Amino acid sequence: MSYGLLIGKNLTRKMLRSFLLILCVAIAFFIYSVLSSFQKSFEGAEATVERLVVTNKIGSNEALPISYWNKIRQVEGVESVTHISRLRAYYMNEFNVIGANAVDIPSFYEMFANTYSFDEHMVAAMTQKRNGALVGRTLAVKEGWQLGQKITLTSFRHFNQDGTQNWSFEIAGIFDGLEANVDTAFLITNYDYFNEALVRGKDVVSIYGVRPHDPQMIDSVAKRIDQVFANSGSETRSQSEVAFMKAFMNQFADVELIVRAIVSAAFITILMIVANTMIFAIRERLLEIGVLKVLGFSGFVIMLTIMAETLLIFALGALGGVGLTALLMPILSELLSSIVPGISLSAITVVQALGLAVIMSFLTGFLPAFKALRLPIATALKHS
Amino acid sequence: MTLDTRIQLQDVSKSYRLGKSEISIFDSLNLDIPAGDFLAIMGPSGSGKSTILNLIGGIDRITSGQVTVGQLRIDNLSEAKLSRWRAQQVGFVFQFYNLLPMLTAAQNVELPLLLTAHSRRERMERVNTILDIVGLDTRGKHLPSELSGGQQQRVGIARAIAMDPQILLCDEPTGDLDRKSAEEILDILKILNTEMGKTIIMVTHDPSATTYARRTLHLDKGQFVRKELEHMA
Numbered sequence: 001m002s003y004g005l006l007i008g009k010n011l012t013r014k015m016l017r018s019f020l021l022i023l024c025v026a027i028a029f030f031i032y033s034v035l036s037s038f039q040k041s042f043e044g045a046e047a048t049v050e051r052l053v054v055t056n057k058i059g060s061n062e063a064l065p066i067s068y069w070n071k072i073r074q075v076e077g078v079e080s081v082t083h084i085s086r087l088r089a090y091y092m093n094e095f096n097v098i099g100a101n102a103v104d105i106p107s108f109y110e111m112f113a114n115t116y117s118f119d120e121h122m123v124a125a126m127t128q129k130r131n132g133a134l135v136g137r138t139l140a141v142k143e144g145w146q147l148g149q150k151i152t153l154t155s156f157r158h159f160n161q162d163g164t165q166n167w168s169f170e171i172a173g174i175f176d177g178l179e180a181n182v183d184t185a186f187l188i189t190n191y192d193y194f195n196e197a198l199v200r201g202k203d204v205v206s207i208y209g210v211r212p213h214d215p216q217m218i219d220s221v222a223k224r225i226d227q228v229f230a231n232s233g234s235e236t237r238s239q240s241e242v243a244f245m246k247a248f249m250n251q252f253a254d255v256e257l258i259v260r261a262i263v264s265a266a267f268i269t270i271l272m273i274v275a276n277t278m279i280f281a282i283r284e285r286l287l288e289i290g291v292l293k294v295l296g297f298s299g300f301v302i303m304l305t306i307m308a309e310t311l312l313i314f315a316l317g318a319l320g321g322v323g324l325t326a327l328l329m330p331i332l333s334e335l336l337s338s339i340v341p342g343i344s345l346s347a348i349t350v351v352q353a354l355g356l357a358v359i360m361s362f363l364t365g366f367l368p369a370f371k372a373l374r375l376p377i378a379t380a381l382k383h384s
Numbered sequence: 385m386t387l388d389t390r391i392q393l394q395d396v397s398k399s400y401r402l403g404k405s406e407i408s409i410f411d412s413l414n415l416d417i418p419a420g421d422f423l424a425i426m427g428p429s430g431s432g433k434s435t436i437l438n439l440i441g442g443i444d445r446i447t448s449g450q451v452t453v454g455q456l457r458i459d460n461l462s463e464a465k466l467s468r469w470r471a472q473q474v475g476f477v478f479q480f481y482n483l484l485p486m487l488t489a490a491q492n493v494e495l496p497l498l499l500t501a502h503s504r505r506e507r508m509e510r511v512n513t514i515l516d517i518v519g520l521d522t523r524g525k526h527l528p529s530e531l532s533g534g535q536q537q538r539v540g541i542a543r544a545i546a547m548d549p550q551i552l553l554c555d556e557p558t559g560d561l562d563r564k565s566a567e568e569i570l571d572i573l574k575i576l577n578t579e580m581g582k583t584i585i586m587v588t589h590d591p592s593a594t595t596y597a598r599r600t601l602h603l604d605k606g607q608f609v610r611k612e613l614e615h616m617a
Contacts, residue, residue: 001491001497009486010486012486288482294441295471295496295543296470296499297467297499298464300464377443378438378443381478381482
């Protein structure tokens with residue numbers, strides 16, 4: 001016999017009720033962890049507040065001159081700069097849009113070495129093969145591409161010197177994300193090869209990626225960059241990767257708002273169900289609470305046991321919900337591969353779910369527990 | 385040896401507020417119970433019998449007066465101190481047993497021992513000893529619902545004496561039992577009084593139960609109306 005056993009016995013005295021409560025909580029946390037994973041993957045798990053994205057101030061679809069590259073490198077506080085140009089291409093049929101970017105491989109490698117599994121062999125291979133392409137694992141698996149395979153993408157916008165919109169590449173490497181939820185459903189190719197072959201729209205890029213010396217100074221570095229190009233032909237807008245990704249995704253839908261609305265609705269419902277059930281459960285036990293107080297248990301100890309009971313309900317529910325998400329993640333990943341490639345349950349989502357479980361258990365358990373604390377013994381004993 | 389657990393109620397008044405009116409249960413009640421006594425209190429319903437038990441056990445508060453147990457005034461103790469004192473000094477036996485239904489007989493008896501620093505092994509030894517005293521050594525693993533009324537009340541008594549308190553407060557302990565079971569319970573209480581020196585205060589409606597007590601007091605309308613010494617050796 002222990003307090004743990006007493007709490008467990010209280011919880012299991014009405015098995016069906018406890019099971020249904022835990023199931024409700026588990027469903028809420030399943031919804032939370034799936035939607036949270038979806039949101040994180042949708043907004044780009046590889047995005048970081050420590051790097052800047054510089055786009056054209058008019059919009060991220062407008063180009064910036066390649067001449068900005070050197071100018072941004074000279075801005076105070078900038079450690080390194082890379083640039084990315086979108087090919088806007090498809091493979092085989094126009095519904096199969098491929099994320100393809102022309103980049104400066106050495107600077108891209110330096111910028112994203114802590115995000116993707118690039119290595120110097122890949123960089124060397126790309127230097128040797130001007131038409132080489134490094135393909136992310138998710139994309140390679142999806143298309144069934146192999147190392148050394150030649151692929152032809154068709155750009156929606158960019159014409160090649162041969163008069164077609166076809167761009168041929170040879171796969172020089174396949175890379176992974178260094179974390180499970182990093183999006184690898186894209187490929188990169190040499191900017192110089194792409195730029196030289198363009199019929200028009202040469203010497204421009206889509207965006208610049210910037211890493212400041214000091215991540216704490218990211219805002220001031222962003223301001224300095226934008227000041228350099230103020231009143232120029234192509235003014236810039238610099239923001240963190242996270243802010244950029246959010247703004248980019250919000251063009252389609254405010255995923256964060258949708259996720260918050262659904263999760264809030266689920267949690268508020270659960271909050272009311274559990275709080276209501278706990279109040280009824282404690283009301284059924286008033287006599288027992290009185291007996292415990294007669295035996296010498298303080299109101300505070302009784303209050304703690306009730307709160308521990310709700311904590312147990314939420315802990316079991318949260319673990320069940322998160323566990324189910326982890327179990328189903330491979331299936332979800334497969335089903336959602338075209339929308340959110342590389343969706344996965346991150347450690348931060350698990351920690352957030354468990355933190356929410358603690359908060360929710362406090363919110364639902366406190367009121368009935370406090371009532372038990374304040375309950376006069378003589379009143380409680382009248383419930384016999 | 386009997387510890388100093390003399391119980392004194394001096395000029396005790398108790399009233400309840402019911403809406404706008406005040407209902408008086410006692411007014412200037414005095415009672416002196418020496419250590420080791422076995423006192424039966426009789427009286428009609430609503431006369432205040434159970435309230436006296438509640439006041440002595442510190443589970444209800446007096447309106448005025450003084451309640452002393454041994455050298456300690458308990459009427460002005462804080463709830464936390466009262467809880468600790470009650471756990472050490474007082475055992476309660478209820479008419480309807482009030483066992484926790486999801487715990488076994490042994491676990492019900494062990495419950496108050498959770499408040500001590502005893503190890504699990506020490507607690508189990510104590511539980512087994514007490515269950516043996518009340519004649520339920522083979523029923524420890526049974527749930528209350530698997531026991532008869534008499535057996536449940538024995539578990540109730542075992543739980544009440546688990547902490548080895550000096551005072552036992554019994555609120556109609558035989559009120560829900562048949563004659564045979566009632567006599568068995570009263571026999572146990574008698575043994576606890578005569579052989580273990582417990583001070584027992586028992587509220588009852590049953591005149592035959594009072595024959596087990598050393599003395600009986602009759603309470604009516606908040607006053608002791610008749611005192612009689614009983615025939616117990």
